[in-house]
Amino acid sequence: MPSDTAHGITTGAVARRLGVSPTTVRSWDRRYGIGPAVRADGRHRRWSPGDVAMLEEMCRLTASGVPPAEAARAARQVHPEPPEDVPPVRTGRAGPGSGLPLGGDVRQECRGLARAAVRLDGPTMERLLREALAEHGLVTAWEEIMTPTLLAVGRKWESSGDRYVEVEHLLSWHISTALRRAAVTEPAIPSSAAPVVLACVPGEQHSLSLEALAAGLAERGLPTRMFGAAVPAEALDAAVRRSGPAAVALWSQARSTANHSLARHVAATGFGVRGARTTPLVLLAGPGWRGRTPAPGTVRPTGLREAIGVVSRLYGEPGEVAEE
Known part of the structure; x- marks a missing residue:
């Protein structure tokens, strides 16, 4: 046929x-x-x-x-x-489009999302992101559709004399909205279970990747507490002590914001009754942490899929994140 x-x-x-x-x-x-x-x-x-x-x-x-x-x-x-x-017409992957430097081997959905972003077509971006998440799941949608398009917009902005800033802002807002909607799911773990605390280190404003991790954990029914961008050290310490998390994900985009002493402090923070005190596993998330050996009590996942797997195993869930 x-x-x-x-x-x-x-x-x-x-x-x-x-x-x-x-x-x-x-x-x-x-x-x-x-x-x-x-x-x-x-x-x-x-x-x-x-x-x-x-x-x-x-x-x-x-x-x-x-x-x-x-x-x-x-x-x-x-x-x-x-x-x-x-x-x-190819129905799997497509080349670059929309004037953005997407590269020669990207998913077809990247081309559509990039075109909509350049036109500042919010409704179409919202629809395409919703369809990508429904069809491919959070991890694949983030790694193979959202991230390549964001990177292409960033490269275009850097090479065009401060043009396309509005494109980057609108695209980021719609991706953030899509990720937060994806994070609204029924937990598979009892509400009394220790959550995962997610926070950007002090001075770090880039939170989209952390939002993707929160959505990926929620997709697996794991409890999270998202504190967002640039969390002061005192506030982070209070959040950890009050919530007693199983894990703390600290996002750093650049080496200038990677606070290793803060990470060690969080990893050494104990809570619980005397004789049964526990400490959280600290995930050093983001490229800012590269270049140094992780301290005891910390791990440095290489990407979203690995980070979700590391946290899942803490709750006795399968560590592997299913491929598309």
């Missing part, structure tokens, strides 16, 4: 690939003639690779500020007819 790509792909699939809504794709077809050359049964749109290339040019032009009508005329000139020997 031939695949769907042999006859073209649906409008919904095209929209996901480009990071626009299906309504936008249909509107471009009706208003500007940016539509498929062939329709299944004479009614349903089926987009060939050449049709999709024309839409990609339309997206690129509109994202750079060209009015839609003018962009449509230019797109039709660049891709007047689909070549007969164009290979089928």
